[in-house]
Amino acid sequence: MQAPYRIMLLFGTRAEALKLAPLIKAMRTAPDTWQPVIVVAPQQAQQGVLNQTLKYLQVTPDFDLAQTNGQKGAAVEELSGLLHNLNNVVDAGQPDLLLVVGDAVTSLAASLVGFYHHLPIGHVEAGLRTYDKASPFPDEMHRRLTDDLADLYFAPTTRARDNLLAEHHPAKQIYVTGNTAIDMVKDSLQEEFTSPILSQIPADQRLLLLTMARPESVGEPMRQVFHTMRDIVETNPDVDLIYPVMPHPDVLAMAEKILGNNDRIHLIEPLDHRSFLNLAARSALIITDSGSVQEEAPALHKPVLLLREKTERQEAVEGGAVKIVGKDPTSIQQAVFELLNNHRVYRQMAAAENPFGDGQASQRILRIIKKYLSQK
Known part of the structure; x- marks a missing residue:
């Protein structure tokens, strides 16, 4: 497969957006190698916060799948709607790889759609576990199921890697990268900050x-x-x-x-x-x-x-x-x-040591994806 690679990044929450933002930023600096395709799917209750975050990040979605049903108990309907809409988006976007993060319903829905489309799936922040499917609910099962469907595992820590290995995910597909959240911290701090x-x-x-x-x-x-x-x-x-x-x-x-x-x-x-x-x-x-x-x-x-x-x-x-x-x-x-x-x-x-990386996770993840896609 030849560059530029079309990478579809999917998210629906503020936290997901912030963790994928360093990857989007890095892709933008290398347009000959990467074509990011950005898909947002916020719940109704998340739309205001996510829009504020996108404006701050200077990110404009290519596809906006805003959910209209944000009522408690509507999780099944939300997942069903996401599956339908993301199926159409993947058909339209023709990505080479889907990139999801963490444990929101967006990641699970995107992974299911990617699986049915025979597309490789990269999971940022893979391997986090409480091993209690009810805590946090429904996040724990979202991330476990996403890991079952993923092809590339970007584990933020060695513990996350060990969790994946214990579940018999292929070792050659698991990479300890650090957490992209730390990339954002390094880019955001200001010595002269006033508010x-x-x-x-x-x-x-x-x-x-x-x-x-x-x-x-x-x-x-x-x-x-x-x-x-x-x-x-x-x-x-x-x-x-x-x-x-x-x-x-x-x-x-x-x-x-x-x-x-x-x-x-x-x-x-x-x-x-x-x-x-x-x-x-x-x-x-x-x-x-x-x-x-x-x-x-x-x-x-x-x-x-x-x-x-x-x-x-x-x-x-x-x-x-x-x-x-x-x-x-x-x-x-x-x-x-x-x-x-x-x-x-x-x-x-x-003074406790930060276990989540050195702020270079995004660069590591993109190097791994580039090598993976170049060999397909």
């Missing part, structure tokens, strides 16, 4: 950054965490809390009710990725239920308290950069108190 929110907070205050956006967090778990975070702020006068509020009517109302009316709690709109990373870099610690933040924060040397019971990024826990606290108020309060008051523990977490 309206930082200008409101005295320089000697310690910043806690909260992110909470997973669907299973909405409702009572989120209410408990919000109350806990308010208690932490009220009992620590040298602490400010920043929370980019998830764009969901119930979450907005709950955040305003529980976290509002406190001068040291700042409810802000979702940030573009560069602003978020630079704000995280200036925070004392991060409390989150996010997967991507578990990868980014160690590169920033910021301790993470994880609002989940399990993680598919166990490397960061074992390395000491992430501590699992779940959503239990006592566990959260104790962990925050320790980090705010025990300098030794704080330094250990902040």
Whole structure:
């Protein structure tokens, strides 16, 4: 097969877009070798955030398959619609390879369509596992099934590689590349960063950054965490809390009710990725239920308290950069108190080695794809 190679990159969430963006950027610098074909398929609830992210990344989709049904319980209908639409897109785009990332329904749908079209499938961030199909749901099964259909596995860590080998995926098709999330971190940090929110907070205050956006967090778990975070702020006068509020009517109302009316709690709109990373870099610690933040924060040397019971990024826990606290108020309060008051523990977490790579994952992945396609 001769270059330029048509690579179809498919995504439907902000996190997927950010992890494929370094690959798109690298492809654009070599038009004689690569022709990226960009397909987005956001759920209705994700459209605003994804559009903001695409604008920030300066990425214009070639195909936009916006979903109109974002209701809870519509996962089967969403997958069915994606399969139909992606089948038409693959027919129209005529790619040489499909490239998917992570664990969203987009990756599963694209992998199924690619399989039926006899197209090679590359899976970025392959091999992540909790080995509990219900946690996180439905992400764990999405990524396992995607790996069953993939032809090239771009494992971010040696643990991810070992998971794939234990499942009897072919060793010659598995590559440890690092995580493309770290590529984005390296490109996004600014020494001279200013923002309206930082200008409101005295320089000697310690910043806690909260992110909470997973669907299973909405409702009572989120209410408990919000109350806990308010208690932490009220009992620590040298602490400010920043929370980019998830764009969901119930979450907005709950955040305003529980976290509002406190001068040291700042409810802000979702940030573009560069602003978020630079704000995280200036925070004392991060409390989150996010997967991507578990990868980014160690590169920033910021301790993470994880609002989940399990993680598919166990490397960061074992390395000491992430501590699992779940959503239990006592566990959260104790962990925050320790980090705010025990300098030794704080330094250990902040100095933990980043297990997710050196910021060169995209270049490695493209070299592997180029070699693979040149031999077909």
